[in-house]
Amino acid sequence: MAAGKGTRMRSTTPKVLQPILDRSIIDYVLRSVFEAGIKPENVGVLVGSGGELVEQHLRENFPSELNILWQHEQLGTGHAVKSAREFWTNYDNLIVLNGDLPLIKPESLKNFINESGGNDCTVISFNAKHAKQYGRILREENKIKIVEFKDATPEQRKIHEVNAGCYAFKVKSLEEVIDLIKNDNAQKEYYLPDALYLMNEKNMQTGAFIFPEEEMQGINNQSELAQASRVMRKRISEKWLEIGVRMPVPESVYISPDAKLSQGVVIMPNVQIWGESEIGENSYIGSGSILTNVKIGSNVKIIAYAVIENSELKDNSKAGPFCYIRDGSCLEEKSFAGKFVELKNSKIGENSKVPHLSYMGDATLGHDVNIGAGSITCNYDGVHKNKTFIGNNCFVGSNTMFVAPVELSDGAATAAGSVITQAVPENALGVGRARQTNIKDWSILHNHLIKPQPKGEN
Ligand code: UD1
Ligand code: MG
Numbered sequence: 001m002a003a004g005k006g007t008r009m010r011s012t013t014p015k016v017l018q019p020i021l022d023r024s025i026i027d028y029v030l031r032s033v034f035e036a037g038i039k040p041e042n043v044g045v046l047v048g049s050g051g052e053l054v055e056q057h058l059r060e061n062f063p064s065e066l067n068i069l070w071q072h073e074q075l076g077t078g079h080a081v082k083s084a085r086e087f088w089t090n091y092d093n094l095i096v097l098n099g100d101l102p103l104i105k106p107e108s109l110k111n112f113i114n115e116s117g118g119n120d121c122t123v124i125s126f127n128a129k130h131a132k133q134y135g136r137i138l139r140e141e142n143k144i145k146i147v148e149f150k151d152a153t154p155e156q157r158k159i160h161e162v163n164a165g166c167y168a169f170k171v172k173s174l175e176e177v178i179d180l181i182k183n184d185n186a187q188k189e190y191y192l193p194d195a196l197y198l199m200n201e202k203n204m205q206t207g208a209f210i211f212p213e214e215e216m217q218g219i220n221n222q223s224e225l226a227q228a229s230r231v232m233r234k235r236i237s238e239k240w241l242e243i244g245v246r247m248p249v250p251e252s253v254y255i256s257p258d259a260k261l262s263q264g265v266v267i268m269p270n271v272q273i274w275g276e277s278e279i280g281e282n283s284y285i286g287s288g289s290i291l292t293n294v295k296i297g298s299n300v301k302i303i304a305y306a307v308i309e310n311s312e313l314k315d316n317s318k319a320g321p322f323c324y325i326r327d328g329s330c331l332e333e334k335s336f337a338g339k340f341v342e343l344k345n346s347k348i349g350e351n352s353k354v355p356h357l358s359y360m361g362d363a364t365l366g367h368d369v370n371i372g373a374g375s376i377t378c379n380y381d382g383v384h385k386n387k388t389f390i391g392n393n394c395f396v397g398s399n400t401m402f403v404a405p406v407e408l409s410d411g412a413a414t415a416a417g418s419v420i421t422q423a424v425p426e427n428a429l430g431v432g433r434a435r436q437t438n439i440k441d442w443s444i445l446h447n448h449l450i451k452p453q454p455k456g457e458n
Contacts, residue, residue, distance in 0.1 A: 003048025
């Protein structure tokens with residue numbers, strides 16, 4: 001169920017699209033469902049409030065077999081399930097899951113599905129430290145009832161066993177009661193939990209399994225979202241610590257659920273690793289670095305404060321501190337991009353170095369190239385992005401401007417301060433700068449002109 005208004009989030013983004021790390025709430029729920037072994041063609045997601053956005057997100061991120069169902073008016077969870085009747089009516093069993101339960105683990109869901117078969121309806125409950133506004137579980141002999149917080153008596157509100165929002169129904173039994181759910185309650189909504197009370201009336205079997213609170217917290221406001229993010233972040237860090245990643249301060253590190261790390265990786269404080277990033281063995285990610293969709297080989301050293309996006313750093317390469325590597329760039333093995341260097345869509349060949357203050361855009365560098373400090377590619381002429389090719393073993397003098405498109409053949413060099421507008425042939429030195437002229441006795445003349453005048457008489 002992902003159709004609710006999410007009013008308490010106080011946000012224009014639909015609740016189930018709110019982020020935890022770099023994925024949406026609904027992504028975590030669906031991943032757990034799929035990992036628990038349920039096939040996408042047997043899953044329906046109910047959308048409604050902000051439904052176009054939610055539908056688009058689901059179509060872009062999940063298999064096309066996933067069923068998207070619409071609840072056009074949000075009249076409560078009972079009404080939501082009823083709106084999806086066409087989808088579930090031909091199954092024997094139905095699991096209903098709140099869309100705001102991102103912390104539920106696949107193993108728990110699997111256990112619940114395997115164990116819940118006997119009853120007409122079984123729910124997941126948990127013992128809440130602060131029971132807040134959760135529906136309270138009323139246990140009576142072998143049955144359970146759920147009373148919503150807003151309808152509960154002061155006595156009932158003291159109960160700490162609460163409804164998590166995950167239900168296993170026998171479809172035949174659900175069909176007998178779904179049309180009987182009324183909205184004569186404090187919120188004037190059709191409550192799905194009322195199905196249990198109606199089933200009890202018909203002498204059907206109802207029950208609740210208690211699961212750990214950590215997995216079952218619903219998200220209804222920003223504070224609960226932040227709390228869930230903390231839990232998820234910790235879970236992910238712990239998974240990597242277990243395989244031998246070293247993080248001196250894991251609480252300061254953010255790792256996407258989609259990232260893959262290897263043994264011996266070191267992640268220093270305040271690092272963020274997003275998207276489908278991969279980091280190979282024994283690589284070191286220095287403080288303050290932000291990596292998004294990167295492929296990092298083994299023994300790579302990112303010194304500190306590097307921002308790297310959609311790029312690859314091969315084995316034994318080095319980057320930073322303070323560099324920005326983006327949009328399809330590649331550091332080949334043993335190459336280096338250093339201080340205040342920006343790379344865009346550029347390849348730095350094996351063992352080549354761009355150590356300081358450079359911009360390489362749309363450039364391809366061969367192996368064993370050295371780029372002097374302050375050199376840049378002038379790759380954009382205002383209309384087109386043009387390419388720079390620098391061959392193997394080239395030596396680029398400091399502050400060289402490559403006015404692209406331009407090419408240096410193998411072994412070529414440029415003189416410091418050159419503006420290179422033409423190809424430099426193999427082993428040649430390209431000099432593209434004004435010749436120096438010295439003005440004789442300039443200082444003496446200059447000093448005379450600016451010499452302070454003696455103070456006046458008066
Ligand atoms: C619900 C339960 C409560 C339980 C809690 C657990 C009801 C009436 N109450 O309360 O017993 O303790 O979850 O977290 O079910 N939704 C729709 N259509 C609607 C209304 C809601 O699809 O018309 C969806 C929401 O998007 C959400 C889920 O159902 O994903 C639960 O709705 P929410 O408003 O969060 O219910 P709670 O107040 O949390
Ligand atoms: Mg909720």
